[in-house]
Amino acid sequence: MIRLARRYRFSASHRLHSPALPEAANAELYGKCNNPCGHGHNYVLEVGLRGPLDEATGRVADVAALDRLVETKVLEKLRYRDLNREARQIAGEVPTTENLAAGIVRELSSWWPEFFPGPGPSLERVRICETPRNVIEEVVSR
Amino acid sequence: MLITRRAEFSASHACRQPARTDEENAALYGAEANPRGHGHNFVLDVTLEGEPDPLSGMVYDLKKLKEILQREVVDVFDHRFLNLEVPPFDRVVPTPENMAADIWRRLEPVLLGAGARLHAVRLAETEDLWVEYRGGAR
Numbered sequence: 001m002i003r004l005a006r007r008y009r010f011s012a013s014h015r016l017h018s019p020a021l022p023e024a025a026n027a028e029l030y031g032k033c034n035n036p037c038g039h040g041h042n043y044v045l046e047v048g049l050r051g052p053l054d055e056a057t058g059r060v061a062d063v064a065a066l067d068r069l070v071e072t073k074v075l076e077k078l079r080y081r082d083l084n085r086e087a088r089q090i091a092g093e094v095p096t097t098e099n100l101a102a103g104i105v106r107e108l109s110s111w112w113p114e115f116f117p118g119p120g121p122s123l124e125r126v127r128i129c130e131t132p133r134n135v136i137e138e139v140v141s142r
Numbered sequence: 143m144l145i146t147r148r149a150e151f152s153a154s155h156a157c158r159q160p161a162r163t164d165e166e167n168a169a170l171y172g173a174e175a176n177p178r179g180h181g182h183n184f185v186l187d188v189t190l191e192g193e194p195d196p197l198s199g200m201v202y203d204l205k206k207l208k209e210i211l212q213r214e215v216v217d218v219f220d221h222r223f224l225n226l227e228v229p230p231f232d233r234v235v236p237t238p239e240n241m242a243a244d245i246w247r248r249l250e251p252v253l254l255g256a257g258a259r260l261h262a263v264r265l266a267e268t269e270d271l272w273v274e275y276r277g278g279a280r
Binding site: 001002003004005006007008053056057058059060062063064 | 271
């Protein structure tokens with residue numbers, strides 16, 4: 001079993017605000033992330049996979065295929081977007097980093113068989129750094 | 143408890159299978175297939191697993207681990223063209239996957255019975271791409 005991870009970057013804006021809560025509760029809960037005008041981050045996305053080593057190629061996965069999957073199904077939909085208005089399908093109603101990670105896992109999982117057909121590598125984890133000090137990881141399979 | 147020591151080496155490699163054509167290798171490995179080779183500053187993180195010794199308070203002597211990584215890996219790989227100069231990469235494609243597994247095989251016997259167990263070998267080709275091997279099917 002070999003694990004491989006690849007790091008990607010995208011910039012996007014968001015506002016943390018839950019329609020289920022009153023204004024004051026939102027301000028209290030999300031602090032400056034609740035600013036009505038929104039704000040942005042340089043996100044760092046790490047995608048980890050694992051699988052058996054292909055003896056012929058010496059590889060666990062086609063990195064170019066992983067790049068195409070992440071670029072076309074995730075990054076193109078998030079890069080330079082307003083996550084609240086333009087990327088709700090991935091980022092969720094409240095685009096917290098947690099919801100974003102869960103949405104990216106959903107998106108990658110649903111397209112995975114098309115980009116990695118057969119008994120190839122499986123998606124192991126998605127890690128997002130909203131800032132260098134604010135990191136969320138969703139482990140898909142152990 | 144896990145402890146990790148980092149070592150770095152710079153080396154060149156070409157990811158290609160001799161039995162395949164240039165076109166096939168380029169389709170499979172992209173720019174990494176250039177037969178003349180290219181280089182990376184590889185970053186190697188070696189992680190050991192064990193319990194801290196009650197007397198020394200250490201899982202493993204990190205000075206000793208540094209010497210082992212230098213002798214078994216850095217002295218062998220640093221400033222070499224892997225395909226030409228470092229077996230088994232005259233026969234085995236020096237992908238980072240194969241390199242990580244090879245480094246595991248070099249380190250495991252040296253660390254065996256040392257009180258700590260080799261847990262993971264993580265090899266980063268660039269800061270945006272790395273592989274990890276934990277031995278066998280783990």
